[in-house]
Amino acid sequence: xxxxxxxxxxxxxxxxxxxxxxxxxxxxxxxxxxxxxxxxxxxxxxxxxxxxxxxxxxxxxxxxxxxxxxxxxxxxxxxxxxxxxxxxxxxxxxxxxxxxxxxxxxxxxxxxxxxxxxxxxxxxxxxxxxxxxxxxxxxxxxxxxxxxxxxxxxxxxxxxxxxxxxxxxxxxxxxxxxxxxxxxxxxxxxxxxxxxxxxxxxxxxxxxxxxxxxxxxxxxxxxxxxxxxxxxxxxxxxxxxxxxxxxxxxxxxxxxxxxxxxxxxxxxxxxxxxxxxxxxxxxxxxxxxxxxxxxxxxxxxxxxxxxxxxxxxxxxx
Amino acid sequence: xxxxxxxxxxxxxxxxxxxxxxxxxxxxxxxxxxxxxxxxxxxxxxxxxxxxxxxxxxxxxxxxxxxxxxxxxxxxxxxxxxxxxxxxxxxxxxxxxxxxxxxxxxxxxxxxxxxxxxxxxxxxxxxxxxxxxxxxxxxxxxxxxxxxxxxxxxxxxxxxxxxxxxxxxxxxxxxxxxxxxxxxxxxxxxxxxxxxxxxxxxxxxxxxxxxxxxxxxxxxxxxxxxxxxxxxxxxxxxxxxxxxxxxxxxxxxxxxxxxxxxxxxxxxxxxxxxxxxxxxxxxxxxxxxxxxxxxxxxxxxxxxxxxxxxxxxxxxxxxxxxxxxxxxxxxxxxxxxxxxxxxxxxxxxxxxxxxxxxxxxxxxxxxxxxxxxxxxxxxxxxxxxxxxxxxxxxxxxxxxxxxxxxxxxxxxxxxxxxxxxxxxxxxxxxxxxxxxxxxxxxxxxxxxxxxxxxxxxxxxxxxxxxxxxxxxxxxxxxxxxxxxxxxxxxxxxxxxxxxxxxxxxxxxxxxxxxxxxxxxxxxxxxxxxxxxxxxxxxxxxxxxxxxxxxxxxxxxxxxxxxxxxxxxxxxxxxxxxxxxxxxxxxxxxxxxxxxxxxxxxxxxxxxxxxxxxxxxxxxxxxxxxxxxxxxxxxxxxxxxxxxxx
Numbered sequence: 001x002x003x004x005x006x007x008x009x010x011x012x013x014x015x016x017x018x019x020x021x022x023x024x025x026x027x028x029x030x031x032x033x034x035x036x037x038x039x040x041x042x043x044x045x046x047x048x049x050x051x052x053x054x055x056x057x058x059x060x061x062x063x064x065x066x067x068x069x070x071x072x073x074x075x076x077x078x079x080x081x082x083x084x085x086x087x088x089x090x091x092x093x094x095x096x097x098x099x100x101x102x103x104x105x106x107x108x109x110x111x112x113x114x115x116x117x118x119x120x121x122x123x124x125x126x127x128x129x130x131x132x133x134x135x136x137x138x139x140x141x142x143x144x145x146x147x148x149x150x151x152x153x154x155x156x157x158x159x160x161x162x163x164x165x166x167x168x169x170x171x172x173x174x175x176x177x178x179x180x181x182x183x184x185x186x187x188x189x190x191x192x193x194x195x196x197x198x199x200x201x202x203x204x205x206x207x208x209x210x211x212x213x214x215x216x217x218x219x220x221x222x223x224x225x226x227x228x229x230x231x232x233x234x235x236x237x238x239x240x241x242x243x244x245x246x247x248x249x250x251x252x253x254x255x256x257x258x259x260x261x262x263x264x265x266x267x268x269x270x271x272x273x274x275x276x277x278x279x280x281x282x283x284x285x286x287x288x289x290x291x292x293x294x295x296x297x298x299x300x301x302x303x304x305x306x307x308x309x310x311x312x313x314x315x316x317x
Numbered sequence: 318x319x320x321x322x323x324x325x326x327x328x329x330x331x332x333x334x335x336x337x338x339x340x341x342x343x344x345x346x347x348x349x350x351x352x353x354x355x356x357x358x359x360x361x362x363x364x365x366x367x368x369x370x371x372x373x374x375x376x377x378x379x380x381x382x383x384x385x386x387x388x389x390x391x392x393x394x395x396x397x398x399x400x401x402x403x404x405x406x407x408x409x410x411x412x413x414x415x416x417x418x419x420x421x422x423x424x425x426x427x428x429x430x431x432x433x434x435x436x437x438x439x440x441x442x443x444x445x446x447x448x449x450x451x452x453x454x455x456x457x458x459x460x461x462x463x464x465x466x467x468x469x470x471x472x473x474x475x476x477x478x479x480x481x482x483x484x485x486x487x488x489x490x491x492x493x494x495x496x497x498x499x500x501x502x503x504x505x506x507x508x509x510x511x512x513x514x515x516x517x518x519x520x521x522x523x524x525x526x527x528x529x530x531x532x533x534x535x536x537x538x539x540x541x542x543x544x545x546x547x548x549x550x551x552x553x554x555x556x557x558x559x560x561x562x563x564x565x566x567x568x569x570x571x572x573x574x575x576x577x578x579x580x581x582x583x584x585x586x587x588x589x590x591x592x593x594x595x596x597x598x599x600x601x602x603x604x605x606x607x608x609x610x611x612x613x614x615x616x617x618x619x620x621x622x623x624x625x626x627x628x629x630x631x632x633x634x635x636x637x638x639x640x641x642x643x644x645x646x647x648x649x650x651x652x653x654x655x656x657x658x659x660x661x662x663x664x665x666x667x668x669x670x671x672x673x674x675x676x677x678x679x680x681x682x683x684x685x686x687x688x689x690x691x692x693x694x695x696x697x698x699x700x701x702x703x704x705x706x707x708x709x710x711x712x713x714x715x716x717x718x719x720x721x722x723x724x725x726x727x728x729x730x731x732x733x734x735x736x737x738x739x740x741x742x743x744x745x746x747x748x749x750x751x752x753x754x755x756x757x758x759x760x761x762x763x764x765x766x767x768x769x770x771x772x773x774x775x776x777x778x779x780x781x782x783x784x785x786x787x788x789x790x791x792x793x794x795x796x797x798x799x800x801x802x803x804x805x806x807x808x809x810x811x812x813x814x815x816x817x818x819x820x821x822x823x824x825x826x827x828x829x830x831x832x833x834x835x836x837x838x839x840x841x842x843x844x845x846x847x848x849x850x851x852x853x854x855x856x857x858x859x860x861x862x863x864x865x866x867x868x869x870x871x872x873x874x875x876x877x878x879x880x881x882x883x884x885x886x887x888x889x890x891x892x893x894x895x896x897x898x899x900x901x902x903x904x905x906x907x908x909x910x911x912x913x914x915x916x917x918x919x920x921x922x923x924x925x926x927x928x929x930x931x932x933x934x935x936x937x938x939x940x941x942x943x944x945x946x947x948x949x950x951x952x953x954x955x956x957x958x959x960x961x962x
Contacts (some may be wrong), residue, residue: 076781086612090619299601307600315558
């Protein structure tokens with residue numbers, strides 16, 4: 001083959017993207033919903049990184065959070081409940097040129113999508129996975145989710161949730177080949193932004209749990225955290241999430257944590273007395289499945305033809 | 318050789334064996350699992366195909382991975398039908414069976430694979446073994462076989478193999494292969510070449526010892542078997558290949574430019590992934606083994622959304638799990654090839670056995686109205702070519718295409734003309750030219766329902782695919798009129814596709830007393846049955862449908878030219894004459910159900926779910942029964958006319 005590449009393009013002049021270039025339909029989330037803050041952070045990130053909208057794909061499942069792709073002006077995939085990760089992995093498998101963001105909720109990811117969650121972490125294909133965790137099913141109007149606190153009222157558990165919630169951080173940390181795990185909160189825009197930025201820059205699957213407010217069905221759940229600064233602990237490290245000093249001052253509790261220290265990471269996520277915020281674990285050397293899956297994407301038609309002919313010849317009699 | 322009927326079957330001392338010329342023969346090799354009867358049978362089939370015979374091989378598979386030794390459930394092996402013309406199905410009873418013990422042979426007797434006069438070559442060591450119980454079982458079986466009218470030849474396979482190898486359990490199969498080659502005059506050079514191919518990775522020593530075993534079996538048969546069979550062959554003019562349906566699917570995938578195959582292991586579809594694993598990457602493809610069936614199709618849909626041509630391969634229970642995503646692919650108009658290698662159902666059913674039970678599930682098994690293309694290859698050669706068709710249709714019509722094969726095609730082997738891969742079979746490379754912003758991502762053409770699709774990376778084409786009801790711009794739509802329009806646009810694609818199809822060709826006369834309609838792997842057996850009845854003057858024809866959704870055009874018109882129309886299928890139906898069933902309550906087989914609804918013709922059906930392919934003899938019997946019924950009716954009518962006159 002000779003001449004232009006299949007995906008050639010001629011750029012007459014450099015493009016400069018502004019926020020509006022990433023703003024799609026008007027969000028229809030409730031006023032005060034944490035999703036608005038996350039959407040803003042993502043749009044800002046895209047603008048600051050100058051991600052071409054046509055090279056950006058936002059994949060989601062079903063739920064309040066999963067409406068997010070409609071509010072971006074990039075490519076989007078709003079698919080099935082619990083299944084954004086297989087789709088995102090499929091997109092990534094042969095398209096190393098795309099920026100992929102996955103939007104999923106606590107029900108979407110930790111209930112119906114559990115198998116995919118665990119295996120996507122294991123596959124470790126480059127993408128930013130944002131799990132919006134508001135501890136409740138919002139779109140179906142207040143049923144217990146896997147992260148709903150014990151004894152908390154919901155329509156499915158009027159006497160209070162009978163079981164302790166799943167700990168998404170501990171589960172994620174338990175998966176071999178984990179590459180990046182962070183936690184942030186929607187009500188601290190600088191930290192939220194810095195975390196998404198670090199996740200996007202990471203070469204591999206970055207899993208970010210975002211504690212997200214649902215003022216309608218879970219109004220009190222994070223106010224406790226907002227009112228008592230002692231309950232939130234900022235993880236600090238030169239290789240962690242970097243914050244301006246002014247933003248740091250909002251966190252009364254801090255801890256030095258090397259994100260490469262797996263044992264310390266386990267200790268942090270299993271300490272139920274405090275909510276850790278920041279980079280919990282990072283492994284730049286985790287194997288990447290997309291390195292393997294994208295082999296041969298440059299192959300020419302002639303090469304493919306020749307290989308198919310050869311394969312058929314093995315059955316000649 | 319010793320024989321159970323001493324007088325008639327003793328080897329003659331004459332070196333000139335009696336040669337019987339036959340137009341076709343069915344040979345079976347059965348053994349305990351792990352003794353290699355599968356391999357020997359497949360090689361015998363391949364060598365026969367190379368000699369110019371028509372061949373159809375069927376795997377005999379035990380239900381368990383390691384069944385107990387000498388058990389009926391444990392029979393493993395191969396049936397090889399060789400013929401002068403093309404072999405299109407597994408045929409009826411076997412002419413020759415080689416059995417490595419009498420218990421596995423019983424499993425074949427139980428399914429009716431033998432008839433009076435079938436020649437059995439039986440391992441004789443069980444009559445001499447220390448274990449009294451086994452000796453007794455063996456002696457009793459010999460007596461029983463004689464009563465049933467089989468012609469048994471006891472063969473000291475193990476004793477002969479021990480002259481060459483220390484462990485005859487590994488190697489008896491090659492000795493048996495050699496014996497069969499002498500019996501059917503096969504070219505031993507071809508066998509040696511097959512051995513080299515098959516055992517290339519195991520090294521020179523293994524190749525050499527297997528060749529010696531083949532030669533020894535051959536020599537033994539020459540000295541000890543007083544008869545030969547000759548199945549005249551016609552050497553093919555064009556180069557031919559031999560493979561099974563799953564291999565054909567895998568090669569079709571490569572030849573069609575499909576770039577991503579994502580699947581989860583499920584019998585009998587799994588081996589497609591084995592063949593792909595061996596060479597897919599050399600053709601620029603990627604094989605993903607997902608964590609479950611749902612993820613497998615999700616991955617393929619993701620790849621397809623990103624512009625790559627993708628496929629997923631599964632079987633019944635896997636199809637059930639995939640249905641929600643299939644619905645999404647229909648709704649969001651994602652091209653996708655879905656190969657369903659049908660097995661026995663319902664539930665986990667008969668995992669290694671054949672059934673055609675997924676037709677209606679393919680058509681309707683998703684929430685809501687899910688128009689999609691469903692096609693069914695009827696031969697192994699078609700398994701290859703239909704993947705290319707499916708890929709093209711999926712892309713052109715922007716829709717999932719389901720390809721229904723079954724366990725019979727998946728494991729059967731058949732020779733066919735080597736396909737010459739053409740550049741136009743390959744999916745075109747991605748066009749990343751900017752998208753015209755004025756064109757909607759679903760710019761449905763009102764006539765055809767077709768639309769172009771933007772692909773991530775195409776500037777100006779940014780859209781959000783959604784499984785929710787949406788308008789042309791893929792905006793979530795709550796207005797009722799929009800949903801109505803979108804539904805009709807997706808449905809219109811089938812009407813547009815049907816306009817491009819030819820009416821199917823009737824096999825036999827275009828009119829008559831009975832038309833047998835089938836689909837998929839039953840074609841060979843149905844046509845053979847039709848031929849037999851027509852040879853006796855029966856006015857019967859048959860029709861094989863390759864397109865099930867949309868159906869091929871002109872069916873009602875074709876049906877009107879026959880007095881009776883019935884389907885023959887391997888899926889469940891109530892028998893029409895079952896006293897517990899009324900005309901009103903009767904449940905029809907799946908194609909019959911569909912044809913009745915689509916043509917308003919009173920299509921009848923005859924179906925069985927034995928877990929095995931339907932033998933032509935059984936179909937023939939049913940056709941004769943129907944025709945006799947027709948004759949009786951005609952007779953009655955004639956009588957009425959006479960009395961009235």
